[in-house]
Amino acid sequence: MADLGEALNVNPDLLFLGGGNPAQIPEFEQLMASELAAIAADEEQLHRLLGVYQSPRGSETLISELCSYFQHLGWPVSEKNICLSSGSQSAFFMLFNLLAGPSECKQLGKILLPMLPEYLGYAGQGLGNNMFVGCAPKLSRVGEHEFKYHCDFDAVEQALRSEHICALCVSRPTNPSGNVHSLETMHRLGQLADSNAVPLIVDGAYGSPFPGIVYDEQALAWQSNRVFVLSLSKLGLPGARTGIVVADEQLISKLSSVNTVLSLANGNLGPALFESLLKKRQLDRLCAETIQPFYAKKREYMLSLIKANWVGLPYRVHRAQGAFFLWLWFENLPISSAQLYERLKARSVLVMDGSHFFFANASTSLHTEQCIRLSYCADDEVLARAITIIGDELKALYSA
Numbered sequence: 001m002a003d004l005g006e007a008l009n010v011n012p013d014l015l016f017l018g019g020g021n022p023a024q025i026p027e028f029e030q031l032m033a034s035e036l037a038a039i040a041a042d043e044e045q046l047h048r049l050l051g052v053y054q055s056p057r058g059s060e061t062l063i064s065e066l067c068s069y070f071q072h073l074g075w076p077v078s079e080k081n082i083c084l085s086s087g088s089q090s091a092f093f094m095l096f097n098l099l100a101g102p103s104e105c106k107q108l109g110k111i112l113l114p115m116l117p118e119y120l121g122y123a124g125q126g127l128g129n130n131m132f133v134g135c136a137p138k139l140s141r142v143g144e145h146e147f148k149y150h151c152d153f154d155a156v157e158q159a160l161r162s163e164h165i166c167a168l169c170v171s172r173p174t175n176p177s178g179n180v181h182s183l184e185t186m187h188r189l190g191q192l193a194d195s196n197a198v199p200l201i202v203d204g205a206y207g208s209p210f211p212g213i214v215y216d217e218q219a220l221a222w223q224s225n226r227v228f229v230l231s232l233s234k235l236g237l238p239g240a241r242t243g244i245v246v247a248d249e250q251l252i253s254k255l256s257s258v259n260t261v262l263s264l265a266n267g268n269l270g271p272a273l274f275e276s277l278l279k280k281r282q283l284d285r286l287c288a289e290t291i292q293p294f295y296a297k298k299r300e301y302m303l304s305l306i307k308a309n310w311v312g313l314p315y316r317v318h319r320a321q322g323a324f325f326l327w328l329w330f331e332n333l334p335i336s337s338a339q340l341y342e343r344l345k346a347r348s349v350l351v352m353d354g355s356h357f358f359f360a361n362a363s364t365s366l367h368t369e370q371c372i373r374l375s376y377c378a379d380d381e382v383l384a385r386a387i388t389i390i391g392d393e394l395k396a397l398y399s400a
């Protein structure tokens with residue numbers, strides 16, 4: 001990941017398909033600009049934004065708005081089920097270490113990732129060593145150029161039996177694969193979590209109810225013993241660093257205490273902007289009419305570029321059900337994905353080497369060295385040039 005940032009600084013002309021930054025969506029930024037101007041023009045609101053610490057659980061007024069919003073969706077929540085954090089990344093750090101760290105479990109426990117590949121940002125979050133246990137997926141080929149992962153429940157049950165598991169965690173949609181676990185899969189994972197008396201953490205950074213970057217949606221409702229971690233980042237506010245956790249009261253209370261120790265208070269910018277979207281009832285329309293269609297169009301464009309440029313190549317795209325990445329598998333790739341990454345970097349195309357996302361399961365032999373992740377957030381012209389170059393490299397490799 002450091003390599004990605006460094007490469008971009010050294011060569012700003014890179015065709016950057018590597019990171020997790022959301023796209024710049026002008027309608028969204030204009031809406032935020034007018035909101036900021038309104039806050040700046042109002043003395044009291046400006047003071048609330050710049051001159052006041054939030055309370056330990058996060059902005060009380062936003063939590064109250066969120067509570068009504070979630071209740072309207074049918075979620076059985078009160079304000080005591082919600083807290084805020086400085087980005088969801090830090091919420092995961094607190095959650096994982098609270099649940100699997102030495103204070104909560106008699107021995108250091110593990111977080112079970114039921115289906116790899118999973119979000120790389122979890123790796124390294126454990127204060128103890130080897131906090132994560134990951135299960136390799138089952139895989140089905142779909143047509144000539146698609147594939148899909150499925151949760152291997154035998155492997156999940158085996159891990160639950162043999163390791164000291166303190167929580168299960170899935171991202172939905174999944175970064176990197178764009179998979180969206182079906183309601184049936186979520187139900188089975190929930191049952192396994194309940195029967196093992198551990199929570200199921202659902203990372204909804206890209207999902208419902210917001211930002212809703214999902215193409216075949218099956219929305220989940222929060223319930224007890226589930227931890228939903230949401231974020232404002234992929235809505236277009238990664239700079240405002242705001243995460244939202246919905247969980248049982250006891251856990252929320254512990255999280256708030258840890259958050260106070262770590263950060264004292266969260267920033268006010270994200271809560272101020274988001275509260276206004278909720279109060280004005282703009283959020284759902286924004287997600288459904290601006291954010292989701294923007295990414296749906298980019299996805300279609302990227303898929304059409306690949307189809308047109310990579311004729312004859314043995315590529316497969318994971319069924320892109322959500323988030324803003326394409327996850328590509330090159331069967332019998334003559335070199336490793338890490339080497340492919342280097343070759344593409346030398347041609348000024350930055351992608352994400354897929355092998356990193358298989359962390360937490362050193363023993364899996366599944367195509368770990370044959371995948372890359374491409375973000376489709378960049379301008380269309382950048383995407384078109386990058387796809388042509390990647391196609392050229394692959395053609396040279398497969399025909400050598």
Ligand SMILES: Cc1ncc(COP(=O)(O)O)c(C=O)c1O
Binds near residue numbers: 087089171238243
């Ligand atoms: C799946 C997933 N979860 C969580 C995060 C963390 O996001 P943030 O800390 O900006 O809320 C990311 C960021 O890329 C992500 O992809």
